[in-house]
Amino acid sequence: MNGVARRMQRIAPFYVMDLLAQARRLEAGGRSIIHMEIGEPDFDTPAPVIAAGQAALASGKTHYTPATGLPALCEVIAGFYREVCQTELDPQRVIVTPGASGALQLVMSVLINPGESVLMADPGYPCNRHFVELVEGRPVALPVGPETGYQLTAEWVEEAWREETKAVLVASPSNPTGTLIADDEMQRLYATVQRLGGVLIVDEIYQGLVYDVVGGTALRYGDDLFVINSFSKFFGMTGWRLGWLVAPESFIDPLDRLAQNIFLSAPTLSQFAALSAFSPAVMEILEQRRQAFRQRRDFLLPVLRELGFSIPVTPQGAFYLYAGCNGISDDSQVLAQQLLQEAGVAVTPGLDFGFNRPQSHLRFAYTTDLERLEEGVERIRRFLSG
Numbered sequence: 001m002n003g004v005a006r007r008m009q010r011i012a013p014f015y016v017m018d019l020l021a022q023a024r025r026l027e028a029g030g031r032s033i034i035h036m037e038i039g040e041p042d043f044d045t046p047a048p049v050i051a052a053g054q055a056a057l058a059s060g061k062t063h064y065t066p067a068t069g070l071p072a073l074c075e076v077i078a079g080f081y082r083e084v085c086q087t088e089l090d091p092q093r094v095i096v097t098p099g100a101s102g103a104l105q106l107v108m109s110v111l112i113n114p115g116e117s118v119l120m121a122d123p124g125y126p127c128n129r130h131f132v133e134l135v136e137g138r139p140v141a142l143p144v145g146p147e148t149g150y151q152l153t154a155e156w157v158e159e160a161w162r163e164e165t166k167a168v169l170v171a172s173p174s175n176p177t178g179t180l181i182a183d184d185e186m187q188r189l190y191a192t193v194q195r196l197g198g199v200l201i202v203d204e205i206y207q208g209l210v211y212d213v214v215g216g217t218a219l220r221y222g223d224d225l226f227v228i229n230s231f232s233k234f235f236g237m238t239g240w241r242l243g244w245l246v247a248p249e250s251f252i253d254p255l256d257r258l259a260q261n262i263f264l265s266a267p268t269l270s271q272f273a274a275l276s277a278f279s280p281a282v283m284e285i286l287e288q289r290r291q292a293f294r295q296r297r298d299f300l301l302p303v304l305r306e307l308g309f310s311i312p313v314t315p316q317g318a319f320y321l322y323a324g325c326n327g328i329s330d331d332s333q334v335l336a337q338q339l340l341q342e343a344g345v346a347v348t349p350g351l352d353f354g355f356n357r358p359q360s361h362l363r364f365a366y367t368t369d370l371e372r373l374e375e376g377v378e379r380i381r382r383f384l385s386g
């Protein structure tokens with residue numbers, strides 16, 4: 001008997017996890033592997049945040065918090081928007097969640113009725129379509145390319161809008177392309193979605209990791225949208241499972257009710273630790289890391305281009321380069337396997353990010369130090385010329 005619910009047929013695995021497992025097996029057998037497949041910072045959580053977590057544990061902060069998060073943390077997050085993004089925000093509109101993943105799950109659940117659709121960019125973060133599927137909604141993946149910086153535009157959204165469309169989900173910077181939505185385009189997107197009677201959801205999980213421009217927030221453009229963020233990437237806290245959501249006021253009560261039911265609260269220990277995440281000492285550490293990521297991007301981007309990968313738009317954020325590999329192989333999955341097995345370099349094939357020419361793309365994550373990246377590039381160079 002197969003008792004697994006039918007909806008699970010539409011939930012695809014993360015292929016990169018298979019690749020990572022293969023890489024780990026090779027390493028266990030003595031091979032050296034350069035990891036450029038992993039979508040999390042190589043840096044550990046900043047020491048002051050760890051110390052705050054330890055102090056919280058030692059003082060017995062081991063109980064549930066309110067479902068929407070510690071009020072003090074919501075205040076600190078609102079303070080971050082005030083100081084860093086010059087955006088006033090009522091802390092009551094902040095909901096602390098188990099990662100951006102928890103926030104995405106909450107938003108889709110309170111927003112999407114069965115049969116309603118959510119527009120999103122392809123390539124994009126693969127879990128997004130699954131969050132929509134879980135609530136019996138319809139994810140609609142719109143192919144995007146270099147002409148629009150691999151992002152949706154107001155025009156594209158308007159053209160794709162149908163009666164059953166309820167929301168648009170964008171990420172700026174994006175995973176896997178690292179590209180941003182410019183401020184004026186974000187403003188147009190917000191206005192267009194409002195006019196069409198829908199809801200804009202902006203995933204800003206890489207908001208602190210931008211390199212050539214000042215990081216902003218879509219909250220500047222109005223109150224009727226959802227903004228998602230997380231302590232995972234910029235703050236180096238993936239394993240603490242902590243993120244947040246800023247929601248329109250009318251959604252706070254349903255979000256609170258649902259969070260009470262499915263999470264009770266985000267991890268208490270992590271919330272107490274995160275209270276120190278915006279302190280000047282931590283911000284200084286995070287700024288140094290941002291500079292290190294920028295240095296890695298500035299190294300990797302030109303050398304990959306030189307090796308024959310096509311990266312037509314300079315990614316201004318996150319820690320990813322989404323590279324066309326048409327000139328090198330007609331199957332990115334085969335190429336990723338060859339790079340792993342023959343060159344000892346792990347990268348992610350496009351398949352993980354959607355259906356828009358995945359066989360022609362690889363994602364390189366610069367989540368490893370410059371020296372290892374240089375070694376990785378040398379290995380790829382040798383492989384391609386061998």
Ligand SMILES: Cc1ncc(COP(=O)(O)O)c(C=O)c1O
Pocket residue numbers: 039098099100101102125171174175203205229230231232238242243
């Ligand atoms: C665009 C994007 N959104 C959301 C997430 C989920 O992050 P977390 O749940 O760790 O906050 C990720 C993780 O890779 C991501 O890349």
